[in-house]
Amino acid sequence: MTTDRTDAAAVAEATTPESGIADPIPEATLARLPIYMRGLLEVAGDGVTTVSSRRLADLSGVNAAKVRKDLSYVGTRGTRGVGYEVDRLIREIGMVLSGEVTPVVIIGVGNLGRALSRYDGFVAGGFPVLALVDADSSMVGRRIAGVIVSHVDDLGKVVAETGCLLGIVATPAHAAQVAVDGLIAAGIRSILNFAPAVVSVPAEVELRKVDLATELQILGYHEHRREAANPQQVA
Amino acid sequence: MTTDRTDAAAVAEATTPESGIADPIPEATLARLPIYMRGLLEVAGDGVTTVSSRRLADLSGVNAAKVRKDLSYVGTRGTRGVGYEVDRLIREIGMVLSGEVTPVVIIGVGNLGRALSRYDGFVAGGFPVLALVDADSSMVGRRIAGVIVSHVDDLGKVVAETGCLLGIVATPAHAAQVAVDGLIAAGIRSILNFAPAVVSVPAEVELRKVDLATELQILGYHEHRREAANPQQVA
DNA sequence: AAGCGATTGTGCACGCATTCACATGCATGG
DNA sequence: CCATGCATGTGAATGCGTGCACAATCGCTT
Known part of the structure; x- marks a missing residue:
């Protein structure tokens, strides 16, 4: 795995086939992968074998297009007209984010x-x-x-x-x-x-x-903002 | 991340004078205000009365220009050639993020x-x-x-x-x-x-x-990435 | 009184992320 | 075996956040 340690290495790993190191997954996508994983594990438990980006998006509270673009980074390809294979997605995502146990x-x-x-x-x-x-x-x-x-x-x-x-x-x-x-x-x-x-x-x-x-302070800001806008309304 | 902001309302109150509701502080800025606050309280404890954007930036681990732009949102104005008045900054920022006690x-x-x-x-x-x-x-x-x-x-x-x-x-x-x-x-x-x-x-x-x-999974991803790149090196 | 050094405030450009929209392509039914 | 429908994959537009660079401006010194 990777014996060439030249400065060209960084450039080379752009779309490395299978030479070991590969993907430069965007941070934003990375943060969503665990969410997708949860949704996938959930539907897998129900015996479902395929999910559409739409379905996964609903489960994760995000946009369907975002799901597709995110999944395109992990490498897995779905089947047009059908969706993604649940088992495979779980495996691939699991592999991307620290495939094994990390103490x-x-x-x-x-x-x-x-x-x-x-x-x-x-x-x-x-x-x-x-x-x-x-x-x-x-x-x-x-x-x-x-x-x-x-x-x-x-x-x-x-x-x-x-x-x-x-x-x-x-x-x-x-x-x-x-x-x-x-x-x-x-x-x-x-x-x-x-x-x-x-x-x-x-x-x-x-x-x-x-x-x-x-985190609380940010919430507090919005809360006060709302209070200042609306008169008051104790539920 | 998280937090879905529907700016329908935010647009309307763009630059309200003093009608009560006012500022539409960007989320990113908002997240940094508490950090600034900590730095300010620290230097205030040392008896310092003014800080430059540069100094505050160093204390907060961010860019100086970012500090200035952030502070411009809270309304406080600094003095050119001098910097910002610590006490006033503390007061103003404190007012922005839930000025009082919020249970x-x-x-x-x-x-x-x-x-x-x-x-x-x-x-x-x-x-x-x-x-x-x-x-x-x-x-x-x-x-x-x-x-x-x-x-x-x-x-x-x-x-x-x-x-x-x-x-x-x-x-x-x-x-x-x-x-x-x-x-x-x-x-x-x-x-x-x-x-x-x-x-x-x-x-x-x-x-x-x-x-x-x-959070851990994101860290794990980067860690594994590094391991895959470098051979190994136990400190 | 005037210049000088320092620091603010911000216009601008760049990059990342989000979202739309649509052509591409697979599977199923007739 | 072909048509049809459905869901993927992605080009392109938009918006937000970041950081540079610089003119505007203040206090201080001479």
């Missing part, structure tokens, strides 16, 4: 960290939480969701042992940057940050952010 | 719901969790983060009593639609959904979504 480490076992470590959706989605670390020594040794909490100083060791590839930061804001640096030092290059803080990472590290307070 | 109700007190109800960031951001409900009778009556859990059947009553304007759905996927319908029936028109399910709401209801599993 996760969580830094910070406060309220949020504990909840995340017990969140069923992660393991169900193929992301078992295999490691927990915290800076608080009184937490170390505790067992949460079947996993023993280690000290953050042992992060490198724990990550190496469990083979975690993804890191979740669930620390207070002031500890976020340190936590991220630690993850990177431990070899993690994909990080999901729940701490309400701006952290900086080297370019080769993928950092995504979930900001709970911000 | 929140959480449906579902499983792992996630409990964690959210104890999350300090909410109350710190002006979103105290004043009500908790669950469908499980064994949960009803329990006290979590100082709030007694009520039964979901009493949702309307609880919402009315506490004056909650925002709803958070933290139920399992299969209960999400019912939960959302309940919130709407109770008069809530701004909802944050953590359940991994597609739910439908009437047009006048604002629905945002936080999909934890999807």
Whole structure:
């Protein structure tokens, strides 16, 4: 797989046939694939074998054309006049988004960290939480969701042992940057940050952010906006 | 992502003078305002009285031009050659995003719901969790983060009593639609959904979504991509 | 009083994402 | 074996968000 490491490699993988690396799936599409997957698994459970883009769109709450364009990126082709084969779609999408099980480490076992470590959706989605670390020594040794909490100083060791590839930061804001640096030092290059803080990472590290307070604030904005517009109406 | 904005109304109120309702702040800008706010509060704590767009940009991890354009939406004007007045910016941004305290109700007190109800960031951001409900009778009556859990059947009553304007759905996927319908029936028109399910709401209801599993899947995709490209290198 | 350095405010162009609209092509029925 | 209907795949138009680049403008210094 890919022995030519020239700068032309990037160009070459545009429409690589089957040489290994291939697709540059748009971020927006990527974010919808898991949604499609859920819908597909649902109809598959009902014994349905084919779906139209229209049907899948309804299940996912999006536009039918968008579904088709999205699916065109994953490579699967549907059958005109019929639709897409459910089983195959599930297989192909599943292959695109981390086909196998990808273990996760969580830094910070406060309220949020504990909840995340017990969140069923992660393991169900193929992301078992295999490691927990915290800076608080009184937490170390505790067992949460079947996993023993280690000290953050042992992060490198724990990550190496469990083979975690993804890191979740669930620390207070002031500890976020340190936590991220630690993850990177431990070899993690994909990080999901729940701490309400701006952290900086080297370019080769993928950092995504979930900001709970911000979500509420955006909702609050719209809510106040509506209140200002309408007089009032207690349901 | 998430959030469907039908700008039918937004167009009409384009540049209302001061008739009450006014600004149509872009969604992207809105999402950054809380970040700016954090940076501003930080420098304000250090006694700084003015910031340049450059400085604020560095603190927020964004582009300076973006900061200026964003701030132009909130109305505040800076002083050329000097920068923006910190105190005023804090006040103005604070006014834009739900100037006052906005109470929140959480449906579902499983792992996630409990964690959210104890999350300090909410109350710190002006979103105290004043009500908790669950469908499980064994949960009803329990006290979590100082709030007694009520039964979901009493949702309307609880919402009315506490004056909650925002709803958070933290139920399992299969209960999400019912939960959302309940919130709407109770008069809530701004909802944050953590359940991994597609739910439908009437047009006048604002629905945002936080999909934890999807976030990991996107990270997983990029991680696998990198692995496929590079040979391997255990730090 | 006037110039100078600094920083804002914004016009413009580019790129990504969404959506429409339609030709292409497959499967089924007569 | 051909016609017909239905759903795919995609070209093209539109809109939003981003970031550059620069003129306008302010405070400060001389």
